[in-house]
Amino acid sequence: MASDLTNGFSNYHNPTSSQLELPGSSVSDTLPRSEHHPQDSYVRSPQPSDSVEIGSPSRTNRISGNADLSGAIEVTNDIPFFLSHSFSKRPDNILERMLDCFKTKQHESRVFGLYGRIGVGKTQLALKFMEDNRKLFPYQFWVNSDKKDKIDLSYESIAEQLGLLPMSPNPKQTADIVRKWLGTNPHWLLVFDNVEDLDLVTTFWPRHLPATSYIIVTTRDHSIGSPNSPFTSTAEVKCFPAEKAAEYFWSLVSDIVMDPSQRGLAKEVVLRLDCLPLVINHMASFIRVRNMTLSDFLEEYDRDAGIAVEQKIYSTNIAYKDQHSDGEKLFTIMTPWNLSISEVSARRPEASALLDLLVLLDPDKIQLELISHFQPSASHIPSSQSRPHLPSQAISELVFQSLLDQNKDPNDRSLRVHRMTQAAARRRWTPDSRKLAFDNAVHCICRTYPRQKQGGSMVEQFPRCAMFTAHLRSILHYYQNNGIDLFPSPDFPEILAHCGWYFFERGETVSALEVLSAAESICETLGVTQSQTLGLIYNNLGAVFMLRRGQERKGLRYTKLAIENRRVTIPADNPEIQQLAISYMNYANDIQLVMPFDQEEQNIAAEYYNQALKICEKSPGGTARSQELVLSNMSFAYFRWGNLEMALQYVQRAVGLHTECAPDTSFMLYTMYYYGNIQWALGARDEAFRIHKECLKRRQKLFGDNSHYTTGVSLYKAGSLAFELGQLDYARERLTEAEQTFSEYDDDPGLWPRTLLKIGKVLLQISLRDGNQSLEAEGRMKWSQGLKKAREVLKDESFQGMDDKELDSLVRQVYQ
Template identity: 35%
Template sequence: MPPTGDAKITPDELKTTSVDTSDSTSPGNASSSYEAKTVWRVRQVPESWTSKKLQSALSVCLKTGIAEVTIQSLATDFGQQGDGSSRTATVTFGKAPAPLLASTNGVFKLSQFDDYHDSGPQVFIDKDFVGFTPLSPVDNDSKHAIQCVLIHGLGGHAIASFTDDTTGFMWPRDKLPQAYPALQVWTYGYSSSLLDEDSNSNVYEWAESFKLHLRIHRRLCAINRRHPFPLIYIAHSLGGLILKEAMISMSRASESSEDRANILSSYGCLFFGVPSQGMDTANILTMIENPSARYTLVQLDQQVGFRLRKRQHADFRSAFHFEDSQVVHFFERDKTATLKLNVTTNKWERKGEKVRLVTPESATFGGVGNDSDDNSISIGADHSNMVKFRMSDVTEISKVLDVIDRFLQAAPTVINKRFGHQSSSSPAYSAFGKSPLLLPPPETRDSSEATPELPNNLPCFSGDGFYGREAILSKISRHFNDHTVQNPAFGLYGDGGVGKTQIALKYVHEHSRQYETIIWIYADTSDKVSSACNLIARNLNIVDEMTSDADVCRERLQKWYREHAGWILVFDNVETIADILPYWPNVIGKKGHIIVTSRNPAAARTRPLTDRMEVECFSVTEGVELLISELGDISSHVDRTIAEEVVKRAGCLPLAINHMASYISEHHGSLMDRRFLDEFDKQENLVLDEHVATGTNWDYEKTLATCWTLSIDSLRDPAPELLDILALYDPDVIVCKLLEHFQDTEAEALCKALSDQQTQFQALSSLQRFSLVKRRAVRGGVLEAFQIHRLIQDAVRRRWDSDQRWQQAFDRAIYCLSKLYPRQVNGGSMVASYPDCALYNTHIVSILRHYSKNKSKIRANLGFAEVLAHCGWYFYERGQIAVAEEILTPAKSICDRETLGRMNKTLALVYNNLAGVYFSKELVQLCAETMKICIQHRKACLDRTNPEIQELAMAYSNYANNLSDLGHAKEANTYYRKALDIRENCPGCTPDLMEHTLYNFAFFLNTIGQVDEAFEYMERALVQHSAISHVSGLSLYTLYFYGNLLWDREKFERACEIHKNCLRERTKIEGTEHYMTGSSMYRVGELLCAMESQEEGISHLRQALENFRLNMENGDKGLLPRTCLRLGKILIDRGSSIGDERSVLEGEELWKEGISLAWSRKNKRITSIDEVNGLVDNTFW
């Protein structure tokens, strides 16, 4: 209960009474006796000074032993001058420094030598920490990409509020900058002592003061920056209300003001015990006499309440209205001891009844942006200690670090979208999304250059335990800076787990400022490389979103490489060089650099690589240093002799050392005895008993098997079940939502970790703590994902000692994919779903390969076959025909086995998609036979009242195409009309589906001589365009063919208008180098010449000629000889008419070339211009 009677504090008692009323015990509230944990701030330290030099100078100046001076941090303070010309330190003294305690203004002149004491630099020393104080080390200056601002609570302190009282560990200073070098951490202090009789501030005044400080601070920090850093906030208790109020005020500033820029730059907030609906202040009120302090407390009280609670939430949501922002609420799980007067000392102490100062309801009230249940998190501490973590408090601090990591992934992309310009990281492009490594932009970049904003795909292992490798990094750097090397490409090869990817990532990180663009491609399979390049091309805005042709994407990327400088391309984990050669830049020169990593020595030692180096395991000494650095908080509790033994057990393999460090930290808490070694040896003996050597490198296999088994055996259900699922997926990017099927009864029957959110969180946290998985973000930070090392996946699968274990993992993995993989809708294109397909294709291919190798252990069902059917169609649409066939063929086998001859929709889908593959392979007869089987299944399974009946219409139309190609015109006509009947009279038809059938029917009618009817149906196809939101490849074929029909009707001007429109749209989608773009160039040129616009027409024909010459390597379709003959004849006729001999000679040369090419194509001599069109398929007429 609160104290009663006359125990209130009056101003006269302030000098003799000590009380902890705040969120922390700040230096200002400490007792009069000096405490060694008191932290001091030293400002205006020269930028050239190191921590060691400052320590020596303070020792001399303050007349204390050098051992008594501890420099806790030394950071560049852009907020002082705006140019980083000074530094700010946080310092503690083991013994009371008399000159400092006696000082009235905190001004001192420093020198390392007594003789020069008066001539040293002037610094300012204080312990109040009012305003902004930088905490990130100077070594991180070049890496900063996001600013993080801390705000303490009522009666708190900028340092002490976030510092563990026992150990002095301040996690925002001692943990965050080390874990996230990209984070520039600042703490903000304001005077809010409840015992200050002169204080009359309130929430609004504190908010205005914070807003002003932030404005000035950000202005100075941005002096040498092109764009402001994104902002995230960490606020405790009252600090959160102050921040809310400040953001409300900022939102009301003018559009062009700095305050508006600051709120636009704000990505998210971490609120710790913020009393959005008040707090229990009754106990404190009984001891406070100061009216201003009492008023503030009354405002906060949950029962009295105040207008903040009534209107602040609504105003804050309005001010911070961004849907792409996040606010995460942390609430205290433990009660806080109330204040009780010690009658002996006449001091208030926290020894009274325990109460919950801020209820979970108050702490988690209200959210903004991407608000969800995940954004309300408990902390196992009381109100004061919930922001004071110990080094050993891994469980609680990991909750916070997880949120910060999530914010780091998303903030750069989100904030720069708001400003409408490029990402604050060097634009690093890839197939999936934003990396946890944030790279600052080169300062030399032209601010006027419009560079598209793209996500990157850098591995999440960045910075995790990287140590050494200076020789390799130096060699890469020297090679890339050797100007005698024409096409610099460096190969790194070595066993799995030696750190090849980490070295490549370290190089990219260290040299980020010299690159405009970073491209990282996971390259272990050719289909992953192709899919990655497709998405990179889209993100670079060099192909349209609707572009499906993989060849187009590859060609556009090649052109982009040629035309842009300052890029680096990493092909990571290459299996064979053949997989990446089609995507290898054909021109590098001084424009870019390439790194290839591979476990296959041949892949990293052959041309076109220009240099290479094998990556080997660490030496024992290097391994020990890595182990100690990875042990983090317990690194001081390590016996080096035992550490050496651990490293030897790990085979000096970096991945194994990293893993052992996680296990030791989780299970032992120190490395001072042989407990871990004994445990390891015991497990190794079990491995020897259970495993048979599978290769020549048995020691390597044994080491890894022992490491992984130790951790896997320590897992509790359902973490092993979740790990089993991950062991079947592709390891590089496993999006979290693939596993999230909460409240799904079917998922609950399969695995509780899939259906229960809390269970899944605990399971994934366990996997992370043991370094079995790593968390990251993708798709610009919108999606979160995991990575798992391939060697860990291998170890997990080796432990499956029964077919049942294989089947369970397989069923669960397939269930997750089947719930999320996009579907073809009524037989239509999947082009709009390509980005989502790209998230899951690699996992489907991975599971299919495991299935193919383990058919004796796994039985696949129709659900798997259906997913394979849709995935196969994706690859078919993208022109990856071989991959499509590899996926669809087993899908057919599964369906045949499961259906036993019964008619089935899934089997119909598989046959439909296989027919497309056979058509692309020009197996027309097989295509027709396959499509006929598809029709039989769909007729049996689909009712005309079901919108899926449109799939039958698609099958009819495609089958009619096959019949037409085989010369069965009458039967083809029948099936085209059947298809059109369903389109017109059944539900589910869309404009693009209608266009598809009308176009095919019109094309067919034209080929059999029914020209007028063909024109009628083609006009109907064209009408559909007004209802289609995007321009597709089919739309362009419709335009092209319609233009040709107008030509045949001698409507030249209208035909030319249609063909120009087609050319314009095709250039956008397919670029200038695609052969169909060349066909449109040819047609426009021909029309213009016919309309007497010969100069313009000849120009288009020349462009077409250049296009077809480039495309000769893709096979001669007759386009080049036709163009040579047509342009040659036009030049001859034109030259003869105007007396231009050069034009005649050029025309004659082109005619000769065309005749030669035509002979080789048709084995016949062209004698007249009327025969020219016969050189090509009627598609290009």
């Protein structure tokens, strides 16, 4: 593993120090420091005039106890690179915690452990501590500790600097000599950087640490934070908080990005980069080299997130130097991740295959259930009936290598992959490993993602859908952008169809359309012309387009395609025949929304409804919910056709099934909405108002707040009816909430101006009641705003919005 390159937290002009006053030392807290640049050597080499025999009495006396160390010789080995001159105080106070640990006299030994992910700044914190306290530690040693042979080389370098190196050294002899020196001499600081094997490293420590000597360890191994570790104290080094990261990033690029208005984008940039210091510094250098604005960078980053791993920036860190043909040594940010990934690939093929799967998923929260269907080799992928198993050893290996984080909460052991791990792993794929990763990802998501049952609602499954949808979309996004030579299984478009319905029921119709269109395209790529999956895709696309004003005919065409597919592909004795009933009902609904709609088409719609109800009541798979859904839609149709008696009959049959259908679905609450409208039309105004308030309450409970468009429709209806009944304050409250909902809803652009016009009327009425001129002004403003927007929607300057019939002309009938 390579070291952490970045500083902890930087500011170009205000470097701070973490200077330490040793117990018993008379050295001042405030020591002068020089200004350095990254290319400078870390400390000066000993000068001839400074030479004193190491281990001589005079030397020992000069640097022990309460001695004044201001003139002490500085002895170092090959410290790899100098601390960035832009380093300043981190927001997590880790340097202060290190000071507290080392200043505590009660500790017999002082060993501090810094642990955390790749690139969070562990190495730079150690370097910062070294720099701030260099006068107190004339002996400063750096040990590259990821492999034993590198530790041996570092100890050989230390022995050489101390003048203790034997003529013909061997690693064991050299280590013994250095350990002995460390155990008998004070005022040294020893850093073991990038420790992979703690048990190995401790064998290089002296048996006794003098009171004024200290060890710092940096590692990705989180186990050093356990009570039984050999550390006096430890600290987990984490990414910066977003606000601090943005502030730091801006300090790095503000002299290049001259436009102050760009500063607001700094947070967006650092969030894309996980607020990781290593990547922030690297991308700041990239922006400076390219002389980019932050807007330009975000645009380029969105085109290729891998930009963050393939650019090369100058560095002096010997642990990361790659020799290039031009003779210059450049740093590529992929290097630290490549080192870990290469080691995993060589040692643990199963862990490598698991990582390949994980980097296709959304990186932030990966449920263990999802990867329980992981198969380590291509020969196992087709086994859709394979039993779930958790690749625990592979997970542990990836966590150890800091390629994966695992939540420590025993109730949520979800995983997280760093985005730079994701990008680096993808860049290393061979065609075979890429195919295996994609097949694995598709296999896992198809085994895990919830399915719509018999064309019904997915509301009960919303929590599980939410768990896995981001992962499904991540796989889809990769396929859409890099899908050459990748062939998903037929299960993949089916799962996308279910996901599309999840989005549809949540009111996220843009996302629904994206996912469903992708599913249709994949079926076309796979050569599928007729299937149950296509029937599902077409049905759900029809529903989406019927909600989009002006695209109703397209929706009707998709619904007809769904019927054609389902008639052919679903046997009559299969419970999934209920999907055909749903398509019949949908077609009957949709045909009424395509103008002109005459008596002949009304008869066609009635026939489709009857076919749907017959399947629900007589065929396998029929349920109370499927019957309720068809009865509800039939009641609304007869309401539209002016047959209130039949409408009431069907809606009461539907509502009578609600106890059996519980808990609520979005479909059941449409039934309640229709029930209220029918009662109002029949003159039962108080009962209608009660029903609509109940419908609103149940929609708010179902969707959690007022943001769903159907909740907005209920807010408008309850407010409008309250206005008619003279309950002006209640009307104002509900309509204000409805306006907030519709101000950001675009699928039916008439909903917002209708609400503005209605609330304008309500405010004017209240202003008359209360003699409130400010409310009168607000009411006139809302009315004017609504009128202007309504005329834009209708493209009709004659629109006046004076009555409910005219207001309702702004929206489709289902929302009236």
